[in-house]
Amino acid sequence: MTEIDAYNEALKSGQYQKPGGLLGKYDNVRRFWEDEELGLYLRPYLERLVARRKERGERLRMLDLGCGSGDSFEFITSISSQSLISKHNTKVIEPDMVEVYKGIDINEGLLRQAQAIYGGRQNMVFVRSDFNDYDFSSEEPYDLYLANYGTLCHNTDEQTVELLSNIAKHSKDGALIMVDWLGRFSYEWQTLWTKDVEHNQWMDYVISYIYSDSGGKEQPLTHFPLRIMGRQEVLHIYRQAKRKAGGIITLRKLADRSSFVGRHMDTAQYNPHCQPLRRLVNSLFEPDLCTNLDEVLVVYVPRDGFAEVNAYHQRLADCWNYLVTYTKALLEGSKLPEALTEMPQPLSRALSAMKGAVTAAARMKIGNPRASLVEPQLGYCLRELEMGLQRGWGCGHGLVAVFEVVK
Numbered sequence: 001m002t003e004i005d006a007y008n009e010a011l012k013s014g015q016y017q018k019p020g021g022l023l024g025k026y027d028n029v030r031r032f033w034e035d036e037e038l039g040l041y042l043r044p045y046l047e048r049l050v051a052r053r054k055e056r057g058e059r060l061r062m063l064d065l066g067c068g069s070g071d072s073f074e075f076i077t078s079i080s081s082q083s084l085i086s087k088h089n090t091k092v093i094e095p096d097m098v099e100v101y102k103g104i105d106i107n108e109g110l111l112r113q114a115q116a117i118y119g120g121r122q123n124m125v126f127v128r129s130d131f132n133d134y135d136f137s138s139e140e141p142y143d144l145y146l147a148n149y150g151t152l153c154h155n156t157d158e159q160t161v162e163l164l165s166n167i168a169k170h171s172k173d174g175a176l177i178m179v180d181w182l183g184r185f186s187y188e189w190q191t192l193w194t195k196d197v198e199h200n201q202w203m204d205y206v207i208s209y210i211y212s213d214s215g216g217k218e219q220p221l222t223h224f225p226l227r228i229m230g231r232q233e234v235l236h237i238y239r240q241a242k243r244k245a246g247g248i249i250t251l252r253k254l255a256d257r258s259s260f261v262g263r264h265m266d267t268a269q270y271n272p273h274c275q276p277l278r279r280l281v282n283s284l285f286e287p288d289l290c291t292n293l294d295e296v297l298v299v300y301v302p303r304d305g306f307a308e309v310n311a312y313h314q315r316l317a318d319c320w321n322y323l324v325t326y327t328k329a330l331l332e333g334s335k336l337p338e339a340l341t342e343m344p345q346p347l348s349r350a351l352s353a354m355k356g357a358v359t360a361a362a363r364m365k366i367g368n369p370r371a372s373l374v375e376p377q378l379g380y381c382l383r384e385l386e387m388g389l390q391r392g393w394g395c396g397h398g399l400v401a402v403f404e405v406v407k
Contacts, residue, residue: 011075021286028285029261029278032376034384034398037257038148038180039079040387041400045176046079046092049143054173059099063142065131065163066151067103070114073124076146098123102142104131132159136170145177150398153182153226157201157237163401168249173407177249180257181401184230185309188262189270192228193306203228203270209263226283230394234333234401253402256390259316260298262397273301284379287372293328297321312395319347319385326351327378330358331370348390350381 020030053060064072079092103126111126120125127134132155145167152160167177182203185193194200202225231254235406238251262276268274277298283291298317302310319339325337340347357377361369390396 003316022279022282026382027278028282028379029060029258032285032379033281034258035078035260037387038075038178038400039254039381040135041253041257042176042178043079043082043092045402045404046076046144047081049176050092050097053097053143060093060097060144061099061140061142062101062144064101064103065145065147066154067105067114067126068107068110068149070101070118070124070126071102072146072148073101073118075148076144102127104129104134106130108275132163136166137149141171141175143172143175145171145175148178148180150180150182150226151310152179153228155227157227157233157240160237161240161244164237164249165244166240168245168403170406171405173405175405177405179401179403180398181229181234181394182226183256183396183399184228184233185306185393186262186397187257187260187271187300187313187395188264188274188397190272190303193303193309195305196234199228199235206269209271214263225292228394229399231392231399233394234399238401238403248405248407250404250406251401252404253400254392255399255400256386256392256394256396257400258397259386259390259395260320264397273299274298274299281379281382284375284382287376288368289375290368290371291375293324293331293378296324309393309395312389312391312393316386316389319344319389320382322387323347323350323354323381324378325341326356327354327374329340330355331374335386344389346385350385350390353381353384354378375399 027326036283050060062073062076064070076094077091077095077098080090081092101124103114103124105126106128108128111128114126118126152163155163159178164177167175184197189203190204192200204223205226206221206223208221211388234254235251238249242249263278263282264270265274266280275295275298277296280291280296283289298320300314300317302314322337322340328334329336354374354377357374361373364373386396392399
């Protein structure tokens with residue numbers, strides 16, 4: 001399969017290894033923006049699920065579809081609870097709550113990496129299989145099903161409908177399913193935007209981002225098709241799966257993630273207007289490294305014929321740029337920028353947070369407070385800005401869906 005060849009090429013690059021930082025699969029944006037954003041979207045539903053299972057004296061069973069090297073186990077067990085003050089244990093899922101985590105993937109190389117990382121844990125199992133062929137009825141139901149980071153983009157819509165309906169029919173009441181598709185209207189592949197979604201459902205994808213210096217241009221890389229999704233396409237799949245499952249699956253959340261910081265912003269492979277914003281936001285999160293904030297400003301170039309999508313991206317860009325300019329003025333002690341005509345609440349909250357961070361940094365007498373306090377806070381505020389303004393249209397790198405089984 002071309003998909004397996006492509007991921008094996010990425011493994012050989014060495015950039016799929018942990019830990020991360022400025023570069024590689026596990027870069028700062030992945031850890032401090034994308035993983036945390038997914039966790040924030042899932043958290044209220046996960047907290048409710050955990051509370052119900054605790055009441056019954058039950059532990060959680062998790063199934064990771066397309067598990068790769070087991071990333072979702074670390075992701076799910078690192079989600080913090082909403083009440084953090086004066087708590088020693090701030091995780092939604094405590095270590096003894098996990099009865100079993102099972103990861104399914106078709107790629108042997110990724111599974112070997114997963115075994116090397118987690119093989120010593122008795123409650124973790126990895127199975128080589130196509131998850132579309134996996135027999136859910138052969139074992140106890142799971143409480144949490146994960147298909148993150150574009151896993152189901154390898155599927156046809158018919159396969160996804162079948163998969164979701166089978167999971168729902170076999171699961172207990174309250175089980176959660178989290179899916180993360182590639183967003184159709186992400187700025188990073190603006191050249192692929194189309195209104196004829198019936199005939200343009202797939203993109204020709206290449207994992208060129210992993211080759212950070214050359215963008216993969218110095219060697220031929222394997223291309224493979226991935227399904228890209230907008231809001232209406234997800235809703236169409238959901239309605240079919242709900243009907244096929246007898247009405248027992250409910251869509252709880254549909255949200256965009258990683259606008260302007262997707263993997264291919266830096267390669268500009270699918271949009272020549274892209275700026276290397278992922279690299280720059282990675283720098284914001286890096287300790288002891290100061291970032292040129294002028295370079296973090298977004299220059300959004302619209303595409304004719306997509307008024308609503310352009311309006312979303314431009315609004316986010318305007319708020320993003322105002323937040324960056326405001327922070328720069330605070331750091332320099334210069335005049336603050338004039339207020340925008342519209343100051344949405346997510347922006348107002350972010351401005352207040354940055355004012356507090358800069359004030360606190362000015363009182364610190366050790367280290368590099370700008371690099372280690374102010375800039376990471378700016379990164380988090382940009383993330384919160386996206387979460388507050390997003391519409392769930394497929395305008396981010398990922399389009400996140402949280403489903404719940406209701407019986």
